Amino acid sequence: MPLLPTAKTQPKPNLADLTVLVYGQTKIGKSTLCSNAESALFLATEPGLNALDVYQAPIQSWEDLLNACAEIGEGKHAFKTIVIDTIDNAYKFCTEYILRKFKVEHESDLAYGKGYAIVNNEFQRVLTKLAFLPYGLFLISHAKEIEVETRTGKYTRIVPTLPEKARKIVLGMVDMVLFCDLEMVTCEEGAQSVRRVIRTKPSLYYEAGDRTGRLPETLDLDFRKFLDAFNSAVAPLKPAATAKEAVVAK
Numbered sequence: 001m002p003l004l005p006t007a008k009t010q011p012k013p014n015l016a017d018l019t020v021l022v023y024g025q026t027k028i029g030k031s032t033l034c035s036n037a038e039s040a041l042f043l044a045t046e047p048g049l050n051a052l053d054v055y056q057a058p059i060q061s062w063e064d065l066l067n068a069c070a071e072i073g074e075g076k077h078a079f080k081t082i083v084i085d086t087i088d089n090a091y092k093f094c095t096e097y098i099l100r101k102f103k104v105e106h107e108s109d110l111a112y113g114k115g116y117a118i119v120n121n122e123f124q125r126v127l128t129k130l131a132f133l134p135y136g137l138f139l140i141s142h143a144k145e146i147e148v149e150t151r152t153g154k155y156t157r158i159v160p161t162l163p164e165k166a167r168k169i170v171l172g173m174v175d176m177v178l179f180c181d182l183e184m185v186t187c188e189e190g191a192q193s194v195r196r197v198i199r200t201k202p203s204l205y206y207e208a209g210d211r212t213g214r215l216p217e218t219l220d221l222d223f224r225k226f227l228d229a230f231n232s233a234v235a236p237l238k239p240a241a242t243a244k245e246a247v248v249a250k
Helices: 030-035 062-074 087-102 111-132 164-173 223-232 243-249
Strands: 019-024 040-044 055-058 081-085 136-150 153-160 176-186 192-199 218-220
Touching: 019 030, 019 164, 030 040, 030 081, 030 136, 030 223, 040 062, 055 062, 062 087, 062 111, 087 111, 087 136, 087 164, 111 136, 111 164, 153 164, 218 223
Parallel strands: 019 136, 019 176, 040 055, 040 081, 081 136
Antiparallel strands: 136 153, 176 192, 192 218
């Protein structure tokens, strides 16, 4: 059976087909945003959902997460979106699982960086498997500031709170990185108020991105407005016809 494709893959038109990282400061509304996703199931690795009317499965270990993922993969449910809240704690559980498995106290106790590699491979394996399932996948993280040093000086950048290797794994696999932020707004009368926003485009000063190209640079931290912006985006233009195709058309 041939392995090479005979047709191009098409962009996925539905939000429920995508993998999204949502991060920002504590209590800004990340979980509330994700709770409005279609038929959402929270894999809750930490408390904090008591004020939300959501379906949630408590996750207190990596084994709990593996069991939940296996049940999700069977497809005997009505959920269409999986939310891991938070992905930071999921990575912590993964680390603890590997340490118990190899009976060591720290990743460095295994030679030549082997412990870190095993943890990251296991973390990536499970996340990739989840991402390939026919459900939307939202990963929630907190935000922290890091100092970046360049040849011309230093600057502060806001990034998800995941450890660096885990952060690179997540950033490499998601379709969107949504940074939930606060923005000062000046009213006509001159008074100032705070607006909660989602930032979607790359910046020197924070991590964000949108591989779909559908979202504006900034929008209100409101799931309905986020979904409307995603759904109302103009479909990409078809590529120009090749010279051969133009001749055939004539």
